Amino acid sequence: MPSALDSANLSRQYVKLCDLPDFDDPQFRARLREIVAAGYEPREELRRKFWEYAMLGLYLDEVGALREDAEALAVAAGHEEPLFWLVNRISRVVAIDLYGEGSFAEREADASMLTDPKAYAPYPYREDRLSVKRMNALELAFPDESFDIVFSLSSIEHFGGPKEVERAAREMSRVLRPDGHLIIVTECLLTHHPLDWAPLQYVIRLATLGRRCPKVTPRKRVTDTFTAGEIERFIVRPTGLKLVQPLDTRVSTESFVNLTRWVGPGELHPTTGDRWPHILLKAHGAPWTSAFLALSKPA
Numbered sequence: 001m002p003s004a005l006d007s008a009n010l011s012r013q014y015v016k017l018c019d020l021p022d023f024d025d026p027q028f029r030a031r032l033r034e035i036v037a038a039g040y041e042p043r044e045e046l047r048r049k050f051w052e053y054a055m056l057g058l059y060l061d062e063v064g065a066l067r068e069d070a071e072a073l074a075v076a077a078g079h080e081e082p083l084f085w086l087v088n089r090i091s092r093v094v095a096i097d098l099y100g101e102g103s104f105a106e107r108e109a110d111a112s113m114l115t116d117p118k119a120y121a122p123y124p125y126r127e128d129r130l131s132v133k134r135m136n137a138l139e140l141a142f143p144d145e146s147f148d149i150v151f152s153l154s155s156i157e158h159f160g161g162p163k164e165v166e167r168a169a170r171e172m173s174r175v176l177r178p179d180g181h182l183i184i185v186t187e188c189l190l191t192h193h194p195l196d197w198a199p200l201q202y203v204i205r206l207a208t209l210g211r212r213c214p215k216v217t218p219r220k221r222v223t224d225t226f227t228a229g230e231i232e233r234f235i236v237r238p239t240g241l242k243l244v245q246p247l248d249t250r251v252s253t254e255s256f257v258n259l260t261r262w263v264g265p266g267e268l269h270p271t272t273g274d275r276w277p278h279i280l281l282k283a284h285g286a287p288w289t290s291a292f293l294a295l296s297k298p299a
C-alpha cells in the first residue's frame with residue numbers, strides 16, 4: 001500500500017511522546033504561540049496540551065495540508081485553540097463533541113460552544129468557516145471520505161473501553177479522504193509496570209469491594225492510558241492506515257522534572273508544587289504523557 005507522503009522527507013520526528021526539550025526549538029515555540037496566543041509566561045507554556053497543538057500545526061504545515069480548499073474534522077474538539085487557528089488557514093473546520101453531555105460537560109465540552117464559539121476564540125477567526133455540532137465520535141454522521149484532515153486531541157482514551165476506542169479509530173479513518181491526514185493524540189505509558197495491568201487492578205477492585213480502582217474492568221485500567229502496544233492494537237490497526245513514522249517512545253530525563261502525581265480525574269499533585277512544567281504524570285504504575293500519532297491515507 002503506497003504511503004500518501006514520503007515520511008523519510010519529514011524534517012523532524014512527529015510520531016513521538018511529549019518531551020520537555022521539544023520546547024527549546026524556536027520554530028516549535030513560535031508555532032505554539034501562534035496557536036494559543038494569549039500571552040502566557042514562557043514557563044506556563046511548558047505543558048503537554050500546548051505541545052499537542054504546536055505539533056499539530058507544524059505537522060499539517062509540513063505535509064502541505066494547510067490549503068485554502070482543505071476541509072477538517074475535529075473529533076471531541078471541546079473548545080481547543082487549534083480550531084480557531086486552523087479555520088484561518090483552510091476552507092472549513094467542523095468541530096464535534098458531546099457538548100453539554102458526558103463527564104466533560106462542565107469543562108471542555110461546555111454546551112455554550114454550540115451557540116457561542118467566539119467566546120472561546122483567542123483571536124479573530126473566520127466565523128463562517130467553523131461549524132460546531134453535538135455528535136458522538138463513535139458514530140460520525142458524515143459520508144465516507146468527507147475530510148482532508150481529521151484530528152482528535154487527548155480524547156480517544158476517554159471514549160470507553162477498547163471496543164469504543166477501536167470503533168472511533170475506524171470512524172475517523174472512514175471519513176478521511178484519500179491522500180488525507182489523520183492525527184490522533186492520546187496518553188501513552190512510558191514502560192510496562194505490573195500495577196498498570198487492568199486484570200490486576202480488577203482483582204484489587206474486587207478485593208476492596210470497589211473502594212479502590214472503582215471503575216476498572218478486566219480490560220480497562222484505572223487511568224485512561226495506553227501502552228505503546230495497545231496504541232497499535234486499539235487505535236492504529238483499526239484505522240487500516242499506517243503511521244507516517246514509527247512511534248518513538250523515548251523521553252529525556254529533563255521531562256521527569258516536576259513529575260505530576262495523578263490522584264483522580266482532575267486531581268493533580270506536581271512534585272514541586274508549581275503547575276509547570278507539566279509533561280509527565282504518574283499514578284501507581286509507569287509515568288505517562290501525550291503521544292502524537294500521524295497517519296496518512298493512500299491516494
Ligand SMILES: C[S@@+](CC[C@H](N)C(=O)[O-])C[C@H]1O[C@@H](n2cnc3c(N)ncnc32)[C@H](O)[C@@H]1O
Nearest residue numbers: 076077078080097098104108109136137153155
Ligand atoms: C480531555 S477533553 C479534550 C478536549 C479537546 N480535544 C482539547 O484538547 O481541549 C476530552 C473530550 O472528549 C469528549 N468526548 C468523550 N467521549 C466522547 C464521544 N463518545 N464522542 C465525542 N466526544 C467525546 C469530551 O466531551 C471532551 O470534550
